[in-house]
Amino acid sequence: MMLSVSELHKVYDGRGRRVEAIGEISFSVDEGSFVCVVGPSGCGKTTLLRCIAGLLAPTSGEVTVAGARVTGPPAGLAIVFQDYGRSLFPWLRVADNVDLPLRAAGTPRAQRRGLVDEALEAVGLADAHQAYPWQLSGGMQQRVAIARAIAYQPSVLLMDEPFAAVDAQTRADLEDLIRSVWQRLGVTLLFVTHDIDEAVYLGQRVIMLSASPTRVAEDLVIDLPDDRDQLSTRGDARFTELRGRVYAQIQKAKLEGKTR
Ligand code: ADP
Ligand code: MG
DSSP, rough: OOOOEEEEEEEETTEEEEHHHHEEEEEOOOOTTTEEEOTTSSSSSHHHHHHTSSSSOSSEEEETTTEEEEESTTTEEEEEOOOOHHHSTTOHHHHHHHHHHHHHHOOHHHEEEEHHHHHEEEEEETOOOTTOGSSSSSSHHHHHHHHHHHHHHOOOEEEETTTSSSSSSHHHHHHHHHHHHHHEEEEEEEEEEEEHHHHHHOOOOEEEEEESSOEEEEEEEEEESSSSOOHHHHHEEEEEEEHHHHHHHHHHHHHHHHHH
C-alpha cells in the first residue's frame, strides 16, 4: 500500500464561517495503481488532495504516504493542479519551469538536463524547451505541467481535474498521454475529476464521493482491459455499464445531500 487516508475530516473554520469540507473519508491505494476520485463540485476533492499533499492539515484523521504520516509535503509526491495557467512561471522558459522542482530538490545539474529532456519528450514537447508558457496553447501548457511532475520522478502523482479547462480533442489526447505515462513510470496515480466518463476511462478503480458532508459513496473496480483507447474502450458494453453505475451512484449521493 502506497497511500492511505484514514478517517480524514476537514473543517474550514474562519471568522464565523464554518465549512465542513470533508465529513469522513477513508481509503487506500496500492503501489503503482491508477485510482480516480469523482464527486460533485464543492464536495471537497481539492481539499482532499491538499491534505494528501501535506499542503493543508486535516482537522482529524491522518494520511500516510509510503508508510509515513504526512505532516508537510512528502518527498516523492508531485501534484498537477487544474489551473495550469497559474502553476507555470511566465518569466521562465518551458525547460526552466520543468527544471524548477529538480533544482529545489538539489538534483545535480548533469542529471537534471536528462530528466527535463526525457519528460518533455514524453509529453510530446521535445521542441518547446526554449518557449515561454504564454506562447503555448492551454493544452500544451498543461503538458508542461505534466512534464514538470514526471521529471521529478514521483512515486505518487496527484492530479486535480487537470484537463477540465482544455477542449474535448486535447482532453482525449491528454487522457491517453497520462495512461501511457502511468504505464511507463509505474507511478501511483490519484486522479480527481468531476467527469464520470473520464474517471471510468482512466482508472483501475473509481472512488465516488458523496455531496457534503463528504464520505466515500462507493469504491468500484473498473475491470476493463489495461489496453484502452478512446474508440473501442468507450464503445465497449462494459464501459457503458460501469459509467451507468457511477452515474447512478453520484445522482443518489446528490439527492441524499439535498434531503439531509
Ligand atoms: P471541490 O474541489 O470538490 O470542488 P473543494 O475542496 O474546493 O471542493 O471545496 C469543498 C468545500 O470547502 C466547498 O464548500 C468550498 O467552498 C469550501 N472551501 C474550500 N476552500 C476553502 C477555504 N480555504 N476556506 C473556506 N472554505 C473553503
Ligand atoms: Mg476542486
